Amino acid sequence: MPILIPILQGLRLFDSLPVAQLTTLAQTLSERRVERREVVVKRGESALGLGFLIEGRLQTVDFTLDGREVGLDFIEEGDFFGELPLIDRQSAPEYVIAVAPSRVFFVDPDRARQLMFSSPAAAEAISLRLAQRLRRASRQRAVLALPSSFQRVCAQLALLTQKNGQGQVVIALPPTHQEIAIMVNTSRETVTRTLQFLQGLKVLARDGNALVVHQPDTLQEAADGKVSPTK
Amino acid sequence: MPILIPILQGLRLFDSLPVAQLTTLAQTLSERRVERREVVVKRGESALGLGFLIEGRLQTVDFTLDGREVGLDFIEEGDFFGELPLIDRQSAPEYVIAVAPSRVFFVDPDRARQLMFSSPAAAEAISLRLAQRLRRASRQRAVLALPSSFQRVCAQLALLTQKNGQGQVVIALPPTHQEIAIMVNTSRETVTRTLQFLQGLKVLARDGNALVVHQPDTLQEAADGKVSPTK
Structure with a gap:
C-alpha cells in the first residue's frame, strides 16, 4: 500500500x-x-x-x-x-x-x-x-545500577508512568511481565511477585489494559529501597 | 585567557x-x-x-x-x-x-x-x-547486564581498548580502579582482584601509564564467562 x-x-x-x-x-x-x-x-x-x-x-x-x-x-x-x-x-x-x-x-x-x-x-x-x-x-x-531486583522492577514501573487526560498516573501500555524482566535484568517470576506485592498494598491496580498507579509516591519509595516486601 | x-x-x-x-x-x-x-x-x-x-x-x-x-x-x-x-x-x-x-x-x-x-x-x-x-x-x-562482577570488569576493560600506532592493543588512559568500579557497579576491591588475576595470566601488563593487552582474545573470553578465577 x-x-x-x-x-x-x-x-x-x-x-x-x-x-x-x-x-x-x-x-x-x-x-x-x-x-x-x-x-x-x-x-x-x-x-x-x-x-x-x-x-x-x-x-x-x-x-x-x-x-x-x-x-x-x-x-x-x-x-x-x-x-x-x-x-x-x-x-x-x-x-x-x-x-x-x-x-x-x-x-x-x-x-x-x-x-x-x-x-x-x-x-x-x-x-x-x-x-x-x-x-x-x-x-x-x-x-540497572539498583542493587535489588525488587527495586529495579519498581523503578522501571515508575519510569513507564505518565499522566492521562484525567490527571491519573497510569502505565498506558504496560509491557508484559517477561518484557519488564528483560528490561531490568531479572526473572519473570520476580516481576510477577513484585506486581502482586504492589497490588496488595493498593499502590497500583489494573484497569482494562492499563495499570493505574494510585500511590506514585509509594512506588518511588519502593524504587528507592524505603518500602520492600521484607520491611 | x-x-x-x-x-x-x-x-x-x-x-x-x-x-x-x-x-x-x-x-x-x-x-x-x-x-x-x-x-x-x-x-x-x-x-x-x-x-x-x-x-x-x-x-x-x-x-x-x-x-x-x-x-x-x-x-x-x-x-x-x-x-x-x-x-x-x-x-x-x-x-x-x-x-x-x-x-x-x-x-x-x-x-x-x-x-x-x-x-x-x-x-x-x-x-x-x-x-x-x-x-x-x-x-x-x-x-551492566552481565551476571558476575568479574565478567563486567573484563568486559569494561575490553570496551576501553584501542590499537596504538604500533598495532598493540592498549588501554591508553586507564581509569583508576575506583573509576572502573563505579562504571560497572562493583567494588574497588573486585576491580583490583580482577586486574591481578589478568596480570597473573599475562593477559595484560602495565607499561608506564598505559595498560597493554597482550591477549585480547582471552580478555574477551573472560568477559564472556569462558575464563574465570574459579575455573
Whole structure:
C-alpha cells in the first residue's frame, strides 16, 4: 500500500517539507505490515533507511554476551527509527522487534540522509530524538545500577508512568511481565511477585489494559529501597 | 585567557565556519582551567552553553537513587559536551567532572543553538556525537547486564581498548580502579582482584601509564564467562 500525504504530514520530521516534495517522496514509499514478534531490523545489518512507525508499537532489543534478551527502548506511533546507521554509517546496533501488529515504512538511505540534514528544522528533530533516547538510556542505566531486583522492577514501573487526560498516573501500555524482566535484568517470576506485592498494598491496580498507579509516591519509595516486601 | 582561532579551527564543530565568523566568536569566549575532581557541570542546572574540552579529560557521572556514584562516559580532548540541554531545553542530565587538570570553554546557549543547526555540516557533527554517545551507552548497558562482577570488569576493560600506532592493543588512559568500579557497579576491591588475576595470566601488563593487552582474545573470553578465577 502506498503512503498517503496526510500520514507523512503527521510525522514531525516531515512537517516542514513543502507538499510538492512530500508528493514526490510519497511515490517512492510503500507500507509494510508486521506481526507481533516479527523482526523489523536485524542487529548488524547495514542501513535499511530511515524507518517510520505509522501504527503499532516496536521495541529495540539486544542480547547479552551470554545470550539473554535485554529490552532497550520502545518506539511509539509517529516515531522514526534506524537513524543511527544513517548518521555514523555503521551497522544497526540492535534488533527492532514488533511488540504489537504494526505498520511501518522506510525512506531509502540516500534520500533519508538528505532529508535529515537538509533543513535546520529536520536536523533539530533528529537531534531531539537522539537526545530523548540518550536521556532514556541514562535513566534506564540508573535503574540497572539498583542493587535489588525488587527495586529495579519498581523503578522501571515508575519510569513507564505518565499522566492521562484525567490527571491519573497510569502505565498506558504496560509491557508484559517477561518484557519488564528483560528490561531490568531479572526473572519473570520476580516481576510477577513484585506486581502482586504492589497490588496488595493498593499502590497500583489494573484497569482494562492499563495499570493505574494510585500511590506514585509509594512506588518511588519502593524504587528507592524505603518500602520492600521484607520491611 | 581568550581562545585562539587555531584552537577553534581544530574543533570539528567549527571546521566549516569561515574565519571571519570564527574571529567574532573567539572574542566572546574565554578559557576556564579546572583541577582534577572539580565539577564542570552540575546535574539539574539549566544549559550553561556548549562546552569544549581543549585539553585534559572529563567524565560524566551520575548518582544512583541510593547515592552511589556511577561513571557514565569520558569526554576526550577536542570533544564538545553539554549539548543535550541545548537540544531539548531541559536541565543537565548528569555531572561533568574533570578526571585530569583540564582547559574548557563555553559558547553561550543562544549562539550555540544557532551554530549547531546553522549548516548541514554542523548538524551532522552534532548528530554524530549523539550517535556515538548512544552506541557507547548501549555497549555500557550490555556490560551492566552481565551476571558476575568479574565478567563486567573484563568486559569494561575490553570496551576501553584501542590499537596504538604500533598495532598493540592498549588501554591508553586507564581509569583508576575506583573509576572502573563505579562504571560497572562493583567494588574497588573486585576491580583490583580482577586486574591481578589478568596480570597473573599475562593477559595484560602495565607499561608506564598505559595498560597493554597482550591477549585480547582471552580478555574477551573472560568477559564472556569462558575464563574465570574459579575455573
